Amino acid sequence: MKLHGNPMSTCTRKVLTVLAEKGREAELVNIDLMKGEQKSPAHVARQPFGVVPALELDDGFVMYESRAISRFLDRTLPGPSLTPADPKAYALMEQFIGVEQSYFSGPAMKIVMERFRGTNNEENIAKGREGLKRPLEVLDAALATRPYLAGNDFTLAEVCFAPYMDYLFGVGEKDTVAPYKNVMAWWDRVSNRPSVKKAHGR
Numbered sequence: 274m275k276l277h278g279n280p281m282s283t284c285t286r287k288v289l290t291v292l293a294e295k296g297r298e299a300e301l302v303n304i305d306l307m308k309g310e311q312k313s314p315a316h317v318a319r320q321p322f323g324v325v326p327a328l329e330l331d332d333g334f335v336m337y338e339s340r341a342i343s344r345f346l347d348r349t350l351p352g353p354s355l356t357p358a359d360p361k362a363y364a365l366m367e368q369f370i371g372v373e374q375s376y377f378s379g380p381a382m383k384i385v386m387e388r389f390r391g392t393n394n395e396e397n398i399a400k401g402r403e404g405l406k407r408p409l410e411v412l413d414a415a416l417a418t419r420p421y422l423a424g425n426d427f428t429l430a431e432v433c434f435a436p437y438m439d440y441l442f443g444v445g446e447k448d449t450v451a452p453y454k455n456v457m458a459w460w461d462r463v464s465n466r467p468s469v470k471k472a473h474g475r
């Protein structure tokens with residue numbers, strides 16, 4: 274199994290977390306985003322939007338989209354399931370994956386990219402912080418009643434939130450998250466999980 278991706282990419286890191294949870298390694302074929310290798314014809318043949326990651330199985334099956342790959346690997350690889358069997362817990366997991374994709378990662382990315390590129394546009398960073406307020410409030414309220422977003426267990430919802438949450442702390446945004454005590458306690462649990470540490474290069 275090959276994972277065409279980049280170890281720094283948030284989308285690749287979701288998939289790496291699932292693999293680590295399952296105790297599996299894929300051959301990580303590095304796509305150098307700085308060199309634009311994601312736009313090469315060979316990669317676009319695997320990922321038609323020219324981004325990472327893409328998964329290639331030994332039988333030739335190829336797929337893309339990090340959340341879809343995560344769900345696929347969780348369903349097909351042996352090991353502990355990251356998808357709740359209980360329908361309501363499952364619904365909450367999917368709901369929070371939607372929250373991550375629709376409301377959290379966009380503003381988080383705004384901040385992280387300003388810091389990564391070194392452009393440090395404070396107006397954009399302030400917009401990112403403003404955008405994070407509502408999703409963090411919503412997470413905090415959910416986590417007041419349970420240790421993980423879908424209930425008692427770590428699920429694909431945590432897998433999806435972890436990469437941008439990790440980068441937010443990495444670029445010095447701890448103060449943005451700190452007012453949300455339940456989020457902080459949850460992040461302590463999530464970020465110390467061996468699979469999350471491994472996927473995030475720690």
Ligand SMILES: N[C@@H](CCC(=O)N[C@@H](CS)C(=O)NCC(=O)O)C(=O)O
Nearest residue numbers: 282283284306324325326338339340
């Ligand atoms: N929805 C896609 C998004 C993929 C994506 O945006 N990947 C980023 C890295 S996290 C990328 O390849 N960026 C390089 C580029 O935009 O050229 C997924 O979840 O797989």
